[in-house]
Amino acid sequence: MVTGGSAGLGIEIVSALVVAGFDIVIIGRSQERLESAGEQLDAILRWSGRRVKLVVGDVSDQDCVNRIFADLQGEWGRLDVLVNCVGISDRGRVEDLTGPRVRELIDANVLSALYCSQAALPMLRASQGVVVNIGSLSSKVGARYLGGYSLAKHALAGLTQQMRLEWREYGVHVALINPGPIMRDDAGQRYAGAGGDLPDSARLPAGGAKLKGMPPQKVAQAVVRAVRKRSPDIILPGYLRLLVAIGHALPRLGDWLLLKFTSPRP
Ligand SMILES: NC(=O)c1ccc[n+]([C@@H]2O[C@H](COP(=O)([O-])OP(=O)(O)OC[C@H]3O[C@@H](n4cnc5c(N)ncnc54)[C@H](OP(=O)(O)O)[C@@H]3O)[C@@H](O)[C@H]2O)c1
Known part of the structure; x- marks a missing residue:
């Protein structure tokens, strides 16, 4: 999934x-977008003989999530891997961050993963399966002007x-x-009008x-690696793990490095 x-x-x-x-179930809110993904995957599905099921749903809605997983349990009866990839980014200064925006970001980046993981747990226990959550460098360090994304x-x-330790x-x-940052066609345009001054x-x-x-293929390979090797936590690119470790051990130096490497360009 x-x-x-x-x-x-x-x-x-x-x-x-x-x-x-793997056979895959994809969840998204837009039927049209799902169908276009199905078309993009057509060649690889023919070649591999695997199945892809497209499911319309909103993973920040717990009732909807529970329905989707109950259907999956009835239809496929098994789940080996759940990848919680839904998430949205943000731009803005902390002083402009509002409660409603924070709730939107938590719904999309956190509650979506919580609801899906809870609903998947019975099937994952049966298969001794894996959950992969898609975080970001912003899961590891704060940076300026990212609105409520780091939060x-x-x-x-x-x-x-906590899930890893308990489960x-x-x-x-x-x-x-x-x-x-991941290469994409609209990189640099997504936040063109965002965040005031x-x-x-x-x-x-x-x-x-x-x-x-x-x-993005590199990140996707890391997901497969995390599933196969049961890796707990992967940072990409890998050398940045050192920056994160320095920031935790020596916060003053960590802040200096972050300011230097994220400084506003002229
Ligand atoms: N892009 C980057 O540079 C980057 C870097 C680091 C981490 N990440 C993380 O990688 C993940 C994917 O990012 P992306 O930029 O590739 O995303 P994206 O292009 O915006 O795609 C988001 C996908 O999630 C679906 N979606 C969004 N909200 C949903 C909801 N409530 N329920 C069901 N489906 C929903 C969207 O389809 P519908 O709109 O049709 O629902 C779409 O398929 C996110 O967690 C992001 O934080 C991205």
Whole structure:
């Protein structure tokens, strides 16, 4: 099951899991987007002989999630992997962040993963399966001008670790993937009008952090790796784990590095 598998990173994760030998259920809100994803996946499905089922639903709505998983239990009777990929990013200054916006971000980035994981748990216990949550570098560090994104992705990181520790005794593994900016056709345009008087660079991918966008296929491969090797936590690109570790051990140096590598460009 891949939530948000009808676009962006999600569709690459679906492709990688199909190649790895899984039948997939994709959840998204727009039927049209799901159908277009189905068309994009057609060749790989023919080649692999795997199945993809498209399900319209909103994963931030708990009743809807429970219905989808009950249907899946009835129809397929088995779930090995849940990838919680649905999430939205944000731009803005902390002083402009509103309660309703924070709730939207928590709904999309955290509650969606919580509801789906809870609903999937009985099937995952039976299969000794895996949950993969898609976090971000913003699950690991704060950065300027990202609105409520770091807040929501840090909450997802905390939830993921707690799930991993508690569900270990059920044989269910829970992983967090933390990608930096991902290459996409609309990179740099998504936040063009966002966030009032922010520096222009803050509207760029990763809020203007000095990082090259990585191919989504690389992130999708990390998901497959987390499933196969039961990796707990993957940061992409990998060398940034050092920056995160420095920031935790030496916060003053961590802040200095973050300010330097995310500084507004002229
Ligand atoms: N893009 C990046 O550079 C980047 C970097 C690091 C981490 N990430 C993380 O990677 C994940 C995917 O990001 P993306 O940029 O690839 O996303 P995206 O292109 O915006 O695609 C989001 C997908 O989720 C679906 N979706 C959104 N809300 C939903 C809901 N409530 N219920 C069901 N489906 C929903 C969308 O379809 P519908 O709209 O039809 O529902 C779409 O299929 C997110 O968690 C994001 O935080 C992204």
